[in-house]
Amino acid sequence: MGKKKTKPFIQFWRDPDLSGVEVRYSSYCDEAFRDHTHAAYSIGFLESGRTVFVLEGEPHTAEAGQMVFIGPEMVHACNPDSDYDMAYRMFYVDGSWLLSVASELFGHEVEAVTFPQPVADDPALLEVWRDLHDAIVDCGGRLEKETLLVQGVADAITRHGALGAPGETSGNVDAVRAVKEHLAANLSDKVSLDDLTKVAHLSRYHLLRVFQAEVGLPPHAYQNQMRVDLGKRLLAGGFSISQAAVEVGFVDQSHFTRVFKQYTGATPKQYQVSETSG
Secondary structure, three states, X not given: OOOOOOOOXXXXXXXXXXXXXXXXXXXXXXXXXXXXXXXXXXXXXXXXXXXXXXXXXXXXXXXXXXXXXXXXXXXXXXXXXXXOOEEEEEEEEOHHHHHHHHHHHHOOOOOEEXXXXXXXXXXXXXXXXXXXXXXXXXXXXXXXXXXXXXXXXXXXXXXXXXXEOOOOOOHHHHHHHHXXXXXXXXXXXXXXXXXXXXXXXXXXXXXXXXXXXXXXXXXXXXHHHHHHHHHHHHHHOOOOHHHHHHHOOOOOHHHHHHHHHHHHOOOHHHHHOXXXXX
């Protein structure tokens, strides 16, 4: 007999006292995500269950009570292990803000922070992030929330992070950057592969191979990711689902909803109905 299925639950928080931070609580029993990225750092922990996910081509296992660290623009899909339900709390922290904390820590400008081991056992750090989530949910004071956030980020960096600097760019990296910029500037348009080859100055096959190698997603999936990211910002800013769908270039609301759920594990309505504290 298979395991008993539990009903998925998703809740988001966007706290006006913590600009640049979004919080998510989710519980799943079945696969909910396809490969995707986040512009922000993802820092969180599993409440229950187990997940096996691939990050930068390497498989990782995370279980209840463990912390998870995923850097910006790193392709991943954290779905439940088939034998376990999974519940987790995740914080999406703006990259520039995290780097400002790192710069304060080390007394000089920090250009990049990575987390070499994306899964860690650190009960004390987990409690800081749990306390932060509880403070957000319970409408705690601004000083309390800011204190816990700075402490949580600083401890994550000092215990599990590594400092680095952007490496030299190759011609391929420059081509990929040009394609990204073109897609971002024409997000609601029907961009063709020929359009992208002209921007990148590469053949179609070479462009697809290089883009996949550098980004971890093909151009169309990256375009959908950007559309979903913009859709999230519009929904958080008060746009209706139908308005957001049009603004980000989907042909209709149902298509927007389907793609949004593929990349976030939630429907636009579930994302829209978030809670704030202040």
